[in-house]
Amino acid sequence: MKTLDESGISHLLEKEVYRRKLSFNQDWRFFRGDLQGSEVADWDDSAWEVVHLPHTVRVEPANCSGGRNYLGIAWYRRHFYVDKAYSGRKIFVEFEGAKHTADVWIDGKHLTTHIGGYLPFTLDITDYVAADGETDHVISVKVDNSDMPDVPPGKPQGELDFCYFGGLYRNVWLHTTDKLHITDAIYANRQAGGGLFFTYSEVSTFQAQVTIQTHILNEYGMPKACSVTHYIVDSDEEVVGMDSTSLRTIDPHKDHTFIQTVTVSEPKLWHPDHPNLYTVYTVVNDGAVTVDAYQTRIGIRHIRFDEEGFHINGSSMKLIGANRHQEYVYVGDALSDSMHRRDAIKLKEGGFSIIRTGHYPQSAAFMDACDELGLMCIVPTPGWQWFRDNDTFTERSYQDVREMVRYHRNRPSVVLWEPILNETDYSEQYARTTYEITHAEYPGDQCYAACDHYKIAASAYDVVYGQAVREHQGAFIREWGDHWLEQAGPRQTHLRCSRGTKDFYPGGESGMLQSSKERAEILNGILATKGLSGGALWTGIDTNRGYYDHIAACGALDIYRLPKYSYYLLQSQSVNVPMVFIASHWTSSSSRDITIYSNCQVIKLYLNGRLLGVKEPDSVYESMPHAPFLFERVSWEPGKLVAEGIIEGVVVARHSVRTPGTPEYLTLSVDDCGVDLQADGSDLIMVHAYVRDANGTVIPDAYNRIAFRLTGPAEIVGDGDDRVGSNPIDAEAGAIGVLIRATKEPGTIILHAESDGLKSVTVEMISKISSTKYVPGKSQIPPVGKPEYDADLTAFFSPPPSRNWVHWSDIAINKPATASSELPGCNANQATSDIVADRWSERWSAGNNELPQWWKVDLEGFYELDGSKIFWESDNTVYDYRVEVSADDISWKTVASRKQTGQDEGVDEFHETGIRYVRIVVNPVSKGMPSFYVVKVFGKEME
The missing domain is CATH 2.60.120.260 (Galactose-binding domain-like)
Known part of the structure; x- marks a missing residue:
């Protein structure tokens, strides 16, 4: 070579x-x-x-x-x-x-x-x-x-x-570019065309056939004799394949697509465990003169979804994934490229093999990192529980599907397209059309499109979310490890949790431990299901959302990218690097059953130097690659727990926890993930602050207020803005983050942190000269003082009135209810029960398929009503219903009529007086039977 x-x-x-x-x-x-x-x-x-x-x-x-x-x-x-x-x-x-x-x-x-x-x-x-x-x-x-x-x-x-x-x-x-150039795939707007398109007609460890489609546009006013040459170069900069076309005349303002095949012998295949990449240098000649050259990174691999699961390069693989929103604390979606890369690194190190970029295509920087790190991706079209059956919406959505394929089609990381609208009651025609668009944009057997299994068009799709509905069909769980009902408050399940104990979602040690246990049970079930390719956790990282006024604490990492226990549970499923994690703070109130996550064969546990026992993985989780280790009924005494992870008789990993003492000092840790901070004016980096005792233990009940001071060419994001509240800020469970933005000047940045009663700390960072070339322009002088915006003067802590319904009084609690029919064990009264912990499993469900079905509550008095809220059972079923009210149970008035799913958080707002009865009439239902967990009725008793 x-x-x-x-x-x-x-x-x-x-x-x-x-x-x-x-x-x-x-x-x-x-x-x-x-x-x-x-x-x-x-x-x-x-x-x-x-x-x-x-x-x-x-x-x-x-x-x-x-x-x-x-x-x-x-x-x-x-x-x-x-x-x-x-x-x-x-x-x-x-x-x-x-x-x-x-x-x-x-x-x-x-x-x-x-x-x-x-x-x-x-x-x-x-x-x-x-x-x-x-x-x-x-x-x-x-x-x-x-x-x-x-x-x-x-x-x-x-x-x-x-x-x-x-x-x-x-x-x-x-x-x-030259006027004779390779086009941009999205700008060209050609079906399965435009730009460069790489496909693989043959893939094996012996040989690969790389088919390259190159779209050339001649914008000269004269014909051009054009040729295209491709060089495939490996990581050692050796040319492993090349092909050149003969000259072809392209007329003025016309285009031509060249199709070539390059053979690569003994290719280094792309796989999550070894993400080998090649660089393809594409050279465009005008006669004998080179006029355009382009570099594309590719990964050679072959994938298959079928009734047996997922296969890559001929080997089966269970996919343990996560969903990711592109959001970051304080800056919303405006992450610098380095922050996207750090997220990808954290998710990869967390044991995930596939990321669903729910619920939209994400940035090139994140996808580049996935290609390089070996993170497979599911790419969905923008959508979430919303369908407008009109030409404007559907044509825009169809174009989104076309463009997401064109944008990411050459990436080895992309193994599945999701051309349907998430959890949405779209039409059958829409689903069939988006499937056809996806395959038209990516012909061949390496294009897989996913749809929810309960949709009419699901049988046409290559992969379904849920249970396969035809032979040879792949199956995947798009979201697991969460339940929407928890956002209304604590339930019997505890899948959502915070790192600390002062947020809406109960958390801390016990919360994180319970959440991890429940997720382990779900994951074990997914991995045990024959033919299921795997599933994606909801979610990898905590996020904000529009319809509730608290953060969705679904993540294995919080919004500052600080890990919860479930992060280590999932990390332990990876076999690449030995790890051990003790899921305990080891305080007097800690569980005496010690759970340890590890990918080792055996764990030895010590307390204050004494060997407590030697354990193998818990056999209850027999389908997990690396089940948790459980040491039961450990007698408590203050001190230090040490876990040793052993493989083939050798200690390969250790982790220790120590009973926390009193807060003594702060530490700072720059969360760079090996990615340098660039002095380009927009690059960001997170620094984590920790409250520690004299032994260095992070204090899990520390909520100290920490103030930061920065010197050097950088700024604290949100600093000086009381509305943002980023500095000073209270620690959560002994840790918190501060986000730093570099200026355009390189240099040393010094961050100082202090808190009353604690020893302060400083940390140094370097922002490096950016090698990026910028568009020149007239020098811009910032104004004296930041402008004041009218939009910022609105009282921040006053969310819209429609969001305040969660604080209204529920007058239906424990009031008698009846229904048109009842499923055994799911009677009408369960929808008004005040036994909050049981609402996960206890609900009202209709006893037959006859529609309409109704459910009715007697308020046992006359009330002035302001609205009602139904917590439907299924978050992917559409319930068409109306709310009726009555004073005498004879004459009824319809006060609301709409369609909802379990994820819809809108309240039915109305104002009626002298009401005793409220009735919910359901007709029709997109699948299954009418069923809801809770009905809340808001109002006050009339005088």
Whole structure:
């Protein structure tokens, strides 16, 4: 095999020889709100903030759930020059993401209104700029993240399980190419075409056939004789395959797709355990002159989902996954590329092999990291419990499906597409159309599309979420380890939990231990199910959401990326690195049954140096690769527990916990995950602060207030903003995080932390010179003082009235109820029972399939009513119902009529007086029978 140098193409390693990619991220002017006329070139923007991308429309508090994040219009303006070297070339601007709509102008000329916030779009600005190196051009962007019912996902944020953060929250790039060039796949808008498309007709350890499709556009006013050459290069920079076409004439303003096949002998296959990548150098020649060159990373692998499960490169594999929202504390969706990478690292190190990017396609940076780290991905189209059966919504959603495939089709990490709307009552035609679109965009046997098993069109899909409905069909659990009903308060299950004990979700040691135990039981069941490929935990990381005013504590990591016990449970399922974790704080109130998570064969447990016992994994979890270890009835005494993990008789891992003492001092830990901080104005890094005792033990009941002070070229995100509350901040269970943003100047950053009564601490970080090349422009001077925005003056701690229903008085508790029919063990009175802990299993369910069905409560008195709320059994069943009220049980008045699923958190608000009876009439139901856990009726007794 020849090296790059020996092949004479080493010059291709010199970046941007034939095409340029410049960052457009620095020095934007920003204004939050709507200022008409801001698009004109000579608009005075000197009073606007100077910001760097990725950028969120507003820094928000750690808990901004319940509709407290900014929704509305914001403006961005960037002054820039176009270098003389680009004269006669094509010039494009690529936006990786802007929510939900983005209007773009160049020097006051409107170029586009882009619809949709989760996929990139590219604009050709060649004819709108002068490549003279001196003209002050202005690109203006108006973004709007308001509720937009016809822009997928579409559901109003007040009813949504995540938040519509906004802004230019991903990278923006300026690209220049020759007029004879490889196109951008999304911009070209060709079915299964545009750009470069790599497929694999043969894959084995002996040989791989790589088929490469290259779309070339000639934008010259004359014919061009074009050829394309591909070099496949391995990690040692050896050329392992190449192919070159003969010259082909492409007429003026016409295009051509070249299709070539390159053979790679003895390929290094891509697999989660060894994610081997190749670089393909694509060279475009105009006659004998090279005019374009492009680098693409690929991974050669073969996948299959079928009735036996998931297979990669001929070997079966159970998939233990997690769902991930792209959110980060304070900055919403505006993560720097390094933060996306750190998330991927943490999820990989947490034992996960597959990530469902619920509920939308995510950034190139996160997906790049997945390719490199060996994290497989499920990519869904934007959607969540919302379907508008009109041409506008459906056509936009269809285009989303097309573009998500075009955007991520060359990634070895992507093994499954989800072209349906999450937990949504979409039409059969919609499901069949999106399936057809997916396979039309990715022909061949390496495209797998997933649908919920209970949908009519499910039999047409390659993979279903749930139980297979036909022969040879794959199956996967898209969300496990959570139940929506817990968000209404504690239940018999305890899947959601906080690290500490002062949040809405009970947590701390006992909460985390119970949550992990329940998740272990569920995971064991998934792994025991024959033919099931695996499942994705809901969720990998805690998130904010629109419809409740507290954080969804579903994650194995909290919003600061601090782990809970379940993180170590899942980490132990990985066999790559030996690990041991004792799930105990070892206090006098700790459980005497000590649970240990490890991927070792045997655990020895010591207390204060005495051997307590030697254990093998708990046989109850026989289907788990590495079941927990349980040491029962350990007598408590203060001191130190030490667990040794043993493989083949050798101690390969240790973990210890010590009974916590009194808080003594703080420590700081820079959570860099081996990724350097870049001095580019927008790069971020998390620093964790810990409250420790004299022995170094983190104090689990410490909630000390910690203040931070920073010197050097960086800032604390949210610092000085009382609404955000990021500094000072209270620790949670002895730990908390502070988010640092680098400036454009490299250097040493010193972070100091202090808390009353504790020894303070400092930590140093280095922000390194960024090697990124930026679009030049007129120097931007920040205004004196940050602008005050009208939107920020609204009382933050006053969520919309529709969110206050959880605090209303429920007058139906323990009141007698009847129903049209009852399933044995699920009688009508269970929906008004005050036995909160039993509401997980106890509910009312109709006893037959006859519709309509009704359920009725007698309030045993006359009341003034303000509304009601139904907690439906299933979060993926649509219940069509109406609420009726009556004073005498004879004459009834309909006060609400709607469709809901178990995930819908909207309350039925109405105002009626003199009411004694409330009746719920259900007809129809998308599947199964009418069933709900609880009915709450809000009001007060009449005088």
